[in-house]
Amino acid sequence: MDARRTTARARSERLLQLAIATGDVFVIGTATLLAAAMRFDVPVVPTSGDVNSIAVSLGPWILGVWMLANAMRGTYARPHLGVGTVEYARVLGAAGLTASLVGIASYLTKFELSRAFFVLLFSIGAPLLVVWRWSARRVVKNLRRRGHLLTKVLISGAQERVDEVAAVLRREKWLGYQILGALVPSARSVDATPGGVPVIGFTHETAQNALASEADLVLFAEGAFPSPVDFRRIAWDLEGHDVQMAVVPSLSDISSGRMAMRPVGGLPLVHVEPPQSLAASRGLKRAFDLVGATLALLLALPVMIVFALLTKLQDGGPVLFRQTRVGRDGQLFECLKFRSMVVDAEARLSSISHLNKNAGGVLFKAQNDPRVTKVGAFMRRFSIDELPQLVNVINGDMSLVGPRPALPAEVRRYETDVQRRLHVRPGLTGLWQVSGRSDLSWDDTVRLDLYYVDNWSIVQDLTILARTVKAVFASHGAY
Structure with a gap:
C-alpha cells in the first residue's frame, strides 16, 4: 500500500515540476525570439553580425545553459515551488548565472554576439520567467483550495x-x-x-x-x-x-530573512536577527515613501478630482473627512479621506452600535452601515476614499505600507504588546489590508501588524503594494 501511495504522490509532484520546466522552456524560447526581433529597437547598443542566424544557432545552447542553471539553483525544488520568495530569488539568480556564463564564453571565444540581442534576451527573459512562475502559483493555489495537490x-x-x-x-x-x-x-x-x-x-x-x-x-x-x-x-x-x-x-511570526541555521558541533542553532522596527522608521523607508507617494499622487489626481466633485454634488457636504489618528510614537495627526458617509455620521454612531461585528475588539465594523452614501460605498469598495492619505505620506505622518492608523480611543484600550504597532508610521496599506481588510478579527489584525513591525524590509513593502492592487480590485472585506 505504501509503495502505491508513494508512486501516486511522486507522480503528481513530478508532473508539477515537469509543467513548470516546460513553461520555462517556452518562456526562454519566446524571449530569444523577441530579442532577435527587437534588436534594432535598442539604438544605444549597436548590433553586430547576422543576429537572426546567431539566434538560431546559439538559441538552443542558451536555452540548455539557462535550464541547467535553473536546475542547479534549485528552482524546481519541491519545498519552494509555490511558497515564499525563495523561488523567485532563485529564478533571478539562475538568469544572472546564465548571463554571466554566456558573456564570459563569448569573450573567451571572441564570438561576435550582438550586445543588443544579449541585453534584450535577459531583460525580457528574466521578468517573463518571474511572471510565469507567479501565474503558475495562482493555478497551484487554486488547485489546492479545491482539494488537489494536497x-x-x-x-x-x-x-x-x-x-x-x-x-x-x-x-x-x-x-x-x-x-x-x-x-x-x-x-x-x-x-x-x-x-x-x-x-x-x-x-x-x-x-x-x-x-x-x-x-x-x-x-x-x-x-x-x-x-x-x-x-x-x-x-x-x-x-x-x-x-x-x-x-x-x-x-x-518571525520572517525567514531574520533566521539563519548555523550548526555548532552537531547542534542546529537558529540565529535570529533583532526586530526591524528601527529600520522601518529610518531614511531608506522614508525616501521610498516620498518617491512612491509623489508618483502615485500624480497618477491618481484625475480620479481624485472626479470623486471630489461627485462627493460635493451628492449632498453639498465637505469633500474631505478629517479625523485625528495616532501616528508613530503616539503622535497625533489629521488623517485625510474622501467623505464616504453622511455629514452627521458621528452623531448616528450610538444608534447603530448593535450592527458592530467586532463587539469584543476595539474597532467598530458594520458590513451594512446605513451611514455610508452611494458614492461612498463605491469609493470604499475600491479604496478610493483613502487616496488623500497620499498627502499624509508626503507630509511624513504616514507611510505607504504600515500598520492601520488607529484612533486615540482605540490606542487607550491597547494592551502592552499591541503598543508596539506605534513604533512605526501607520500605513496607507499593509498586511491587514491584503489579508482580508474588515473581514479580519481584531486578533488577526494585531498579529499581522506586529509581524510587519518586527520583520520589515523593502522587498516586503513592494510585495504588499503589489498585493494591494489585487486586494482592491477583488474588494474582499471592503466595507
Whole structure:
C-alpha cells in the first residue's frame, strides 16, 4: 500500500515540476525570439553580425545553459515551488548565472554576439520567467483550495502546540496541507485536542502512525519528543519511506530573512536577527515613501478630482473627512479621506452600535452601515476614499505600507504588546489590508501588524503594494 501511495504522490509532484520546466522552456524560447526581433529597437547598443542566424544557432545552447542553471539553483525544488520568495530569488539568480556564463564564453571565444540581442534576451527573459512562475502559483493555489495537490500532515506534540500549528495550516489553505490528525505525548486516551484536531495516536509511535495513516509529512511541534535521541530514532524508523519530516520551532511570526541555521558541533542553532522596527522608521523607508507617494499622487489626481466633485454634488457636504489618528510614537495627526458617509455620521454612531461585528475588539465594523452614501460605498469598495492619505505620506505622518492608523480611543484600550504597532508610521496599506481588510478579527489584525513591525524590509513593502492592487480590485472585506 505504501509503495502505491508513494508512486501516486511522486507522480503528481513530478508532473508539477515537469509543467513548470516546460513553461520555462517556452518562456526562454519566446524571449530569444523577441530579442532577435527587437534588436534594432535598442539604438544605444549597436548590433553586430547576422543576429537572426546567431539566434538560431546559439538559441538552443542558451536555452540548455539557462535550464541547467535553473536546475542547479534549485528552482524546481519541491519545498519552494509555490511558497515564499525563495523561488523567485532563485529564478533571478539562475538568469544572472546564465548571463554571466554566456558573456564570459563569448569573450573567451571572441564570438561576435550582438550586445543588443544579449541585453534584450535577459531583460525580457528574466521578468517573463518571474511572471510565469507567479501565474503558475495562482493555478497551484487554486488547485489546492479545491482539494488537489494536497500534502497529508500529521502534527505531533503537546495538544496546545498542535492546535496552534493546525490553526495556521487551516487559515492558509492555499499551502495545501490536509491535517490527518494529531499525535500527543499523553498516555491518557483522548479523542481530539481542544482545538478539534482528532488524536490518532501517541508520539512514541510516530513512525507506525505515519505509515498507517499514509501521511506525507510529520510536523513535530513542542512536546513531540523528550530528547534529540528520540527524534533521531523516529528519523531512522521512517528511513526508506516517502514521509517528510519538519520541526516547528518555538518561534512564531518571525520572517525567514531574520533566521539563519548555523550548526555548532552537531547542534542546529537558529540565529535570529533583532526586530526591524528601527529600520522601518529610518531614511531608506522614508525616501521610498516620498518617491512612491509623489508618483502615485500624480497618477491618481484625475480620479481624485472626479470623486471630489461627485462627493460635493451628492449632498453639498465637505469633500474631505478629517479625523485625528495616532501616528508613530503616539503622535497625533489629521488623517485625510474622501467623505464616504453622511455629514452627521458621528452623531448616528450610538444608534447603530448593535450592527458592530467586532463587539469584543476595539474597532467598530458594520458590513451594512446605513451611514455610508452611494458614492461612498463605491469609493470604499475600491479604496478610493483613502487616496488623500497620499498627502499624509508626503507630509511624513504616514507611510505607504504600515500598520492601520488607529484612533486615540482605540490606542487607550491597547494592551502592552499591541503598543508596539506605534513604533512605526501607520500605513496607507499593509498586511491587514491584503489579508482580508474588515473581514479580519481584531486578533488577526494585531498579529499581522506586529509581524510587519518586527520583520520589515523593502522587498516586503513592494510585495504588499503589489498585493494591494489585487486586494482592491477583488474588494474582499471592503466595507
